[in-house]
Amino acid sequence: LLYFRLSGIEVNPDSVGIGGNQKRSCQHRNSTKSEPDDNYERLEVKQLLQINPTDEYGFEQWHNAMRMVARLPGGIPSSFRRKVSLWLTLADRRLQQRQIDWQQTYDKCFSEHHNPEDEELGIQIVKDLHRTGCSLFASERRDNQALLKQVLLAYARFNQTVGYCQGFNMIAAIVLEVMEGNVQHALKVMIYLIEHVLPESYFTNNLRGLSVDMVVFRDLMHVKLPELAGHLYRLQQESYEPTLGIYYEPPLINAFTMQWFLTLFATCLPKPTVMRIWDLILVEGNEILLRTGLVIWNSLSDRIMAVKTADEFYSIMDVLTRELIEFGPA
Structure with a gap:
């Protein structure tokens, strides 16, 4: 087996x-x-x-x-x-x-002619590249940054409904590294990953696909890791303000898992582990996201179970997140 x-x-x-x-x-x-x-x-x-x-x-x-x-x-x-x-x-x-005419698509996506919306997209892409960086997967050399911008802008031209989303920079950096800097091949993989492997509407403005995954994942947590899921649920319930009828805290599972899923774990695990997960996502499908999320939360459960408040949870998760990036799940 x-x-x-x-x-x-x-x-x-x-x-x-x-x-x-x-x-x-x-x-x-x-x-x-x-x-x-x-x-x-x-x-x-x-x-x-x-x-x-x-x-x-x-x-x-x-x-x-x-x-x-x-x-x-x-x-x-x-x-x-x-x-x-x-x-x-x-x-x-x-x-x-999909019977896509690739030559026509390539000419459109990598055209040197800039549309008015390209300038605004380019500014946002550059801001994200400088703010978040991609040093885990691509050096910060100017030519590598230029390749990343080229691929991200090309995908935004290809899928104008989705355009550019934060987190795409990390995804494009990984793809570019595996494609050895070939922007045309990187765009093909981006299209396949975002529009075929991941659930529909994962990166649209309302994040509908991601929201569905979060509901499914919370249910899975209650089935597979009931003690941890119950503990996190109780911590959130304690943030309820009866006079206003609201919770100050979102579902604590979502607070970290959403970012993991949006970047396909590129921001929370060591590079070799991320590459391993991506191989599985591409050949097995998007359920690997849910399975990997369960593995990570399971590895963190002992230390999370010891916290008493939501504030303590965020504090320990700050430490655990840094440890995950350096060492992976324990």
């Missing part, structure tokens, strides 16, 4: 689901991490590389093989990820299914 594992916490990918007869599974296991490149010879990588993903049957073989490798304890090595063009192959396939 193959597992998606983060630092000893297992999530069984064959027994998870949202609704229906599928079940989610999250359990703790004491084991050591495998090295990323350990024993890949026995997987017959050469045979995987020979599978032709361009026809229907070949693509299914290839996709199943990639899913198998992504589920292994060490995940997909970075060199293998690039060699099989994992992300780009998935993106190209989806664009072909």
